[in-house]
Amino acid sequence: MRNAGRLKLGFYPLPQSEAQRLRAHLCFPAEQFAALDPCVGDGAAFHTILNQTSALRYGIELDAFRTDQARSLGIDVVHGNTLQVQCRVDGLAFVYLNPPYDFEVGKTDNQRMEVVFLRHTGRWVMPGGVLFLVIPQRQLAGCARTLAEHFENIRVYRLMAPESLKYNQIAVLAVRRSRQRRLRDEVLALHTSQLEQLSDQPDLPPLPDTAEIQYAIPPSQPAAFVYQGLPLDEIEDRLIESAAYRQVRRTLLRERGTVRGRPLTPLHGGHVGLLCTAGMLNGVFGEGESRHVANWQSRKYTRTWQEEDDGKNIHHTREYFTHECTLLWVNGTTQILTHEAPQEEGDDDPEASGPEFAQPRGDSAQAATVLRDSKVIVMPSRGATPERNNMPDRG
Numbered sequence: 001m002r003n004a005g006r007l008k009l010g011f012y013p014l015p016q017s018e019a020q021r022l023r024a025h026l027c028f029p030a031e032q033f034a035a036l037d038p039c040v041g042d043g044a045a046f047h048t049i050l051n052q053t054s055a056l057r058y059g060i061e062l063d064a065f066r067t068d069q070a071r072s073l074g075i076d077v078v079h080g081n082t083l084q085v086q087c088r089v090d091g092l093a094f095v096y097l098n099p100p101y102d103f104e105v106g107k108t109d110n111q112r113m114e115v116v117f118l119r120h121t122g123r124w125v126m127p128g129g130v131l132f133l134v135i136p137q138r139q140l141a142g143c144a145r146t147l148a149e150h151f152e153n154i155r156v157y158r159l160m161a162p163e164s165l166k167y168n169q170i171a172v173l174a175v176r177r178s179r180q181r182r183l184r185d186e187v188l189a190l191h192t193s194q195l196e197q198l199s200d201q202p203d204l205p206p207l208p209d210t211a212e213i214q215y216a217i218p219p220s221q222p223a224a225f226v227y228q229g230l231p232l233d234e235i236e237d238r239l240i241e242s243a244a245y246r247q248v249r250r251t252l253l254r255e256r257g258t259v260r261g262r263p264l265t266p267l268h269g270g271h272v273g274l275l276c277t278a279g280m281l282n283g284v285f286g287e288g289e290s291r292h293v294a295n296w297q298s299r300k301y302t303r304t305w306q307e308e309d310d311g312k313n314i315h316h317t318r319e320y321f322t323h324e325c326t327l328l329w330v331n332g333t334t335q336i337l338t339h340e341a342p343q344e345e346g347d348d349d350p351e352a353s354g355p356e357f358a359q360p361r362g363d364s365a366q367a368a369t370v371l372r373d374s375k376v377i378v379m380p381s382r383g384a385t386p387e388r389n390n391m392p393d394r395g
Contacts, residue, residue, distance in 0.1 A: 011041050011066065014098055014134055015161035018171070018207065019048040022132055025173060025211040026094075028053045031219035033093035036060075038082040038121045039100065043070030046096055049132075055094070056222050060085055064233050065332060083120055084229035090126040093220040097121060098134040101167065114139045118146050124223075127178035130215045134159070137170045137199055144195035148188055152177045153215075156198050157207035171207055173215060273323050291330040299324045299338075 014022075032054045037046040040059030043066075050057055059077040061067045067079045078085055099117035103110050114135045125131055131151060135143065140156065147154060151174035159169040183191065198204065239245050267275075275281055276296035284293050298321050307314045325337040 011063070012098075012101065012163075012167060013041050014045040015159075015163050016044065016048055018159050018161050018164060019045040021207045021209055022096075022171060023049045024209065025213075025215055026130065027214040027216040028055070029217055029219045030054065032056055032222075033217050033220045034058065034091065034223040035094040035096070035217075036087075036092050036121070036124065036223065037075075037096045037098075038085075038117060039098055040066075040070045040075060040077060041098075042066045043073045043075045043077075045098070046070075046075065047073045049096060050094075058223055058225065060225070078225050078227050079233070080227045080229045080231075082117065084227060086226045086228060087124045087223055089123050090129075091220070091223045092124045093126060093129045094132075094217045095121055095125050095129070096132045096134075101136055101139070112139055112142050115142045115146070118143050122146060122150060122176075125176040126218065126220060127176050128218045129176045129220075130217050131172075131174045131176065133172040133174070134169055135172070137168045137204070140170065140172070140199035141196045143172075144192045144199070147172065147174060148191035148195055149183070150177055151175060152181075153213075154195070155212075156195075156204060158204040160206045170204060175215060276323050276325070289330060293328040294325055296323060296325045298322070 026049070033056065035046075035050055035055040036058045037043070038060045040046055040061045041063075043059060046057065046059060057075045059070050059075045060082045061070060061077055061079060062081055064079060067077050070077045097117060100113045102113050104113055104116055118133065122131065133143070133147075137158070154172065154174045157171045157173070159165070159171055263271075277298045279296065282295050284291065286292055300319065300321050303318045303320070305316050307316065322339050327335040327337065329335070
């Protein structure tokens with residue numbers, strides 16, 4: 001997986017249109033049943049599939065922010081790594097699995113995460129229970145053996161939403177086979193081969209709006225999950241209170257300089273710029289949704305342009321320094337503040353357009369802002385929409 005994908009922990013949510021189509025393929029019992037999404041994310045797709053049913057909805061999510069989002073939808077979420085969670089075998093009536101599309105990282109045998117998650121959570125599905133698996137089509141070959149050995153009534157559909165086509169996603173619908181109905185070796189090899197061939201088949205049927213057959217979810221008892229990993233968020237919160245941290249803090253963290261007193265005369269822009277780039281205005285500001293971290297630094301820019309003089313092209317290069325502030329908001333959004341507006345596309349006049357605008361770095365940047373006349377003006381970055389119109393008062 002690319003670094004951009006790892007930054008969001010492989011979170012590629014199922015489009016709502018496809019979730020509605022998957023729901024049409026399910027037949028829900030009147031009694032309660034236990035349902036799990038081992039990679040629940042924000043819970044939107046799982047909520048759509050099971051909304052207004054008698055489901056006892058469970059989820060597992062590694063990201064703390066998305067865990068809170070899923071819990072707000074009424075899903076009982078375990079905050080942690082799915083591979084460090086244990087559940088009773090044959091304890092779930094329905095599992096919706098959209099695993100990370102990546103390789104595991106270990107000392108040996110780094111398998112695809114689709115295979116690892118299927119083997120880990122597939123045994124939790126009770127005989128007669130339903131599994132909905134969403135994976136890239138070419139990864140079906142790796143999952144073929146596990147699916148053929150433990151599941152039956154397997155159907156494979158191509159997902160047609162734009163985001164699903166981007167990742168070549170398919171939906172695998174299956175029912176858990178009972179232990180008494182084990183396949184003979186030659187039959188198992190045949191079913192595995194058939195599924196492996198589907199991983200390269202270009203004309204898979206799309207997931208229909210109306211189900212050809214509906215998968216009936218059986219009733220089940222409530223499920224119990226045991227997380228055996230470390231509570232990372234709790235450790236992080238209590239770390240600063242420990243005696244060991246207080247002993248090494250001066251070694252790990254530079255003492256922050258402070259400026260006290262009132263200036264004799266009002267500060268002009270140059271004074272403020274020196275304070276910013278010296279780190280005197282760095283820190284955490286705001287409260288609630290407006291809470292953010294600010295970090296100032298100097299940036300060097302180079303502007304080039306050409307002029308024609310007596311039939312000769314003269315190439316000019318100008319270097320200059322400017323101040324730049326990076327903001328990290330409490331919801332994960334990042335912004336970069338610079339002193340110039342972005343250059344309009346198609347404007348070739350360097351004097352009219354001013355210096356080039358510093359675009360946000362990384363896929364997590366959602367907007368860029370510029371400082372002008374002591375006000376913050378939000379300028380949309382390329383391919384992104386700003387989520388804030390004002391910077392909060394940091395006094």
